[in-house]
Amino acid sequence: MNFELSEDQRILRQAVREFAEKEITPNAKYYDEKAIYPWDILKKAAKLGYVAPDIPENYGGSNLDLVSCVIITEEFCRADSSVGSAIATASLGCPMIKYFGSDEQKERYLTRVTSGKTPSAIAITEPDAGSDVAAMKTRAEKTDGGWIINGSKTFITNGSISEWVVVLAKTNPELGYKGISAFVVEKEWDGFEARPIKKMGLNCHDTAELFFKNLFVPENNLVGTENAGFYQLMRFFNESRIGVAAAQLGMAEGAYERALNYAKQRKTFGRALIDHQAIQFKLADMFTSIEAAKLLVYKAAWLVDKGEANPALSSAAKLYASETAVKVTYEAVQIFGGYGYSKESEVERFFRDARAGTIYEGTSEIQRMVIARFLAGKIKF
Ligand SMILES: Cc1cc2nc3c(=O)[nH]c(=O)nc-3n(C[C@H](O)[C@H](O)[C@H](O)COP(=O)(O)OP(=O)(O)OC[C@H]3O[C@@H](n4cnc5c(N)ncnc54)[C@H](O)[C@@H]3O)c2cc1C
Structure with a gap:
């Protein structure tokens, strides 16, 4: 492996870091406590080309490679776990349109996200089908000029605020996972309802249940080919899992840096915390896990940019970075002691927010299952 950041990527990191430390960190507590979506920060980030930055320039994006997108997400989430990840996940629904959508769909939907007008969403999970995607029950049936969708989805990020959502539905239920298709639907259409869900963390994220009652979707809003939805999703996950891994890496770094600074300042028994061996060992382990996660995340992204995407490595990066974020944020709270448990400390929020990363x-x-299938030779790429 011969990987290093380019000059442009290093400059990008510096610029994103300055933006994130100025706009995200100081406002994070406000958005967390009020539990409102950071619209104004989304718009500012979009102006600089940091929202859905991989989208081509003719649809308002910055046409960046995945390594550069990882840098942006990592820096956003290092600045704050909640607001940072809210801005990074504004692009969630875009890859399905970017890779499989028609020119008309790209023009109509991607430009609204890159301009900061709306975040986007993708709805896969259902009340009875999460890890087992093929068990989804939401049904799309053909009708004159389009499709009628009935069913429901749950835990959909940006589900109640996004102007549009990519919805996965069964078009041929008898074909199992080979009978799933993707549609792009608009929030204002008749038959679309959304209900926000309250969560443990990520308070400024919108996470919603969606209900579709005889929702008419025009023919042109099928994304890509009928019944190809499952295969499209596999391609989507290759990159989206690296995106989540980058967010979790950033959260781990943010919590670690705050804990390190605190350990240098806080004194107990006449010494700084960092001079106690028990605290030194925690910080050493946190540092080591973060460095290992970084290598995995950047290697997985670099391979995608070289056209050599490796689903097992994307899963390994997501698995390791998200487990690292949970452990590191846990230890950060411990290093802060009682202050770490209070709402006055930032690491309290990082700890709550990081927890979701091992789930979504x-x-x-599921990541371990993907990796094991690859080891057994059951996944080819
Ligand atoms: C904050 C948040 C945001 C989310 N955003 C989105 C979104 O934007 N779009 C979307 O579609 N979904 C979203 N999700 C849903 C998320 O992807 C699912 O929650 C996740 O895939 C797990 O599905 P489930 O909750 O139904 O759990 P289940 O599938 O019911 O799993 C329950 C537990 O059993 C384990 N398990 C399941 N099957 C196996 C098995 N075969 N072997 C071993 N263990 C197994 C799981 O790992 C888990 O620990 C979000 C979730 C959260 C919490």
């Missing part, structure tokens, strides 16, 4: 975009158990 495929749980840690």
